[in-house]
Amino acid sequence: MSLLQLFGINLVNTRKFVWQAIFFLTLSVSLQAQPYATKYYDANGKEVVKEQAYYVAIGTIPGGKNYFVGKVVEKYVSNKKIKAKRTYDQTGKPTGVTTEYFENGQMKEKYQLKNGYVFGGYVSWYPNGQKELEREYTAYSNATEINHRTYNHWDSLGNQLAKDGTGALVEYHTDYTVAANGKIYKGNRSGTWKGYYPNGNTFYTEKYKNGELISGKSILTDSSEYSYTQINQLPAPKIGFAEYYKRLTKAMRYPKSAKKIGLQGTVHIAYTVSDSGQIADYYVLKSLSEDCDNEALRMFEEVPVEWIAGTSRGNPKSYILTLPVSFKL
Structure with a gap:
């Protein structure tokens, strides 16, 4: 006589009860889980139909909402490789650690978001896998776009141009044409800096001291000149x-x-x-x-x-x- 029979427990009924419990537990979990959803975007991040997509985003969209919440994975349509890994808060805004990748699969950027802005450590790479720079973003200010300190910078061949916050720094547009170049000291812009439009034309010339802008002059898109001591004028x-x-x-x-x-x-x-x-x-x-x-x-x-x-x-x-x-x- 088995132990179950000794205590008057019917083995058939016990098995039936266990399977029923497993079924209802599985059903409960599946009902609570949010289904994955897919959205399609063009190269500029605008939502489009599937046939026009440059990349797709896959994640959870809560009932009654039209935005992602929680972890989201983006993939290139061309080769299915990961484009980015992001996290969205309950209001659908990006937060936490974000990792982005080039279309060839190489890591592009890794950074953290706070209140919608990059804050803290930031690392970027070139498409060939060579590290580009290491910097730290400080409290965001609309008054200036220079809200970071750059500590280390390399060219695409691995030559270190800036070390421990001192040296030369080249910044790029998204197509890797030069956006700006100059010297840094203790992580901040120093001396004369020049900026360029994507077509290579000069955009601005600025002078810095201890990371602070002293003066600047830009050539606007209508070819007129504009002098300033503050980079940004808020709406x-x-x-x-x-x-x-x-x-x-x-x-x-x-x-x-x-x-x-x-x-x-x-x-x-x-x-x-x-x-x-x-x-x-x-x-x-x-x-x-x-x-x-x-x-x-x-x-x-x-x-x-x-x-x-x-x-x-x-x-x-x-x-x-x-x-x-x-x-x-």
Whole structure:
């Protein structure tokens, strides 16, 4: 007599119960798991139909959403090799460590994102596998594009041009034409730097001291010259920020659900002002509650203003700005 029979347990019924338990557990897990989804993009990152895709992105899209959340793998259509490995937060914005690859399979870049910007260590490589540079990104500032320190830099043949923050540095456009070159000291730009358009024409000449821009002169796309002591000029409402904030405050309707529980705080909205002065995109960057988030977005949508486009070295440029909307009782 078996041990199961000794205790009056029917072996057939026991097996049936175990298989039922396994089936329902598997079903439960499968129902909770989100199915993988595929999106198609062209070389500029614009979503397109499958037949026009340069690369595909594969990941999880939560129910009722149209964006990825969690880990996503991108692959080139041409050879199925990995293009990038990314992570997206619950709002669909990129976060954490990102690794990018060239179409030949060689690693291209590895960096970390914080609040939508590169922050901390950054490493890049050439298409032949040779390391290009090692740098560190500091707190992002819209006032200048030089928000990093470069420590080591090599040319594509492996010759080290800068070591421990001192030496020569060459920066490239995406097609590997020269974008800028000059000297660095303690990781920062130093002395005279020259910048170039992708066609090789001179874009700017700048002078630096201890990493700070002293003066610059650019040749704009219309061939006119522009002198400056600050690289970037941020977009601004034509009525001014003070009047814009005043109108937003007047338009606020405090959500009843938040007022009922005494909820106070700030919703941060990120928005893009295009190089033509148009609002191109906006979303909640930092949430307070669903109703407060929706109210902040409603205010932003229903208080439209005309914008003065931002510039970089005198040329029009798109910028991502942040609008804090405070809820106080």
